Amino acid sequence: MKIGELAKQTGMAASAIRFYEARGLLSKVRRGANGYRDYPPETVPLLTIIGQAQQAGFSLDEIKQLVPADISSWQHAPLLAALEAKVSDIEALEARLAHSKQQLQALIRLVESKPDEMPCEENAAWVLASMGIPSPEGIAKKTITTKPVTHPKK
Structure with missing residues (x-):
């Protein structure tokens, strides 16, 4: 199938498909x-997997390591480990956020x-x-309390 048809079927730009090929994801x-x-x-289906993996936060290098040359022959243990590691990464990011x-x-x-x-x-x-940040020069140097004072809202 030509690149235009592939782009139409996957919803990806032809330039993205060529990029994935250049990066070694399409062999x-x-x-x-x-x-x-x-x-x-x-x-x-390979391009669909690549797109979904990117949306899940996998880098192209990670995807290249995970996706076998023949997509019908996945290695269960490495795939599961990578998915679990990505979930841990996402949980850590959620905590930071x-x-x-x-x-x-x-x-x-x-x-x-x-x-x-x-x-x-x-x-x-x-x-x-x-916030524990010293005031720079030019900002009022009045007596400042470090405890928040609550004021009635109008």
């Missing part, structure tokens, strides 16, 4: 006398708790001090 590509690529039918989210939400609460009468410059110094 059974023949060339006709005219130089056009001729892809075997099993390239369709949850921590970052909590930090940002705390910062939002600090910024939002500024009393209307407090100048922004003083609030910036207070927020920085609350």
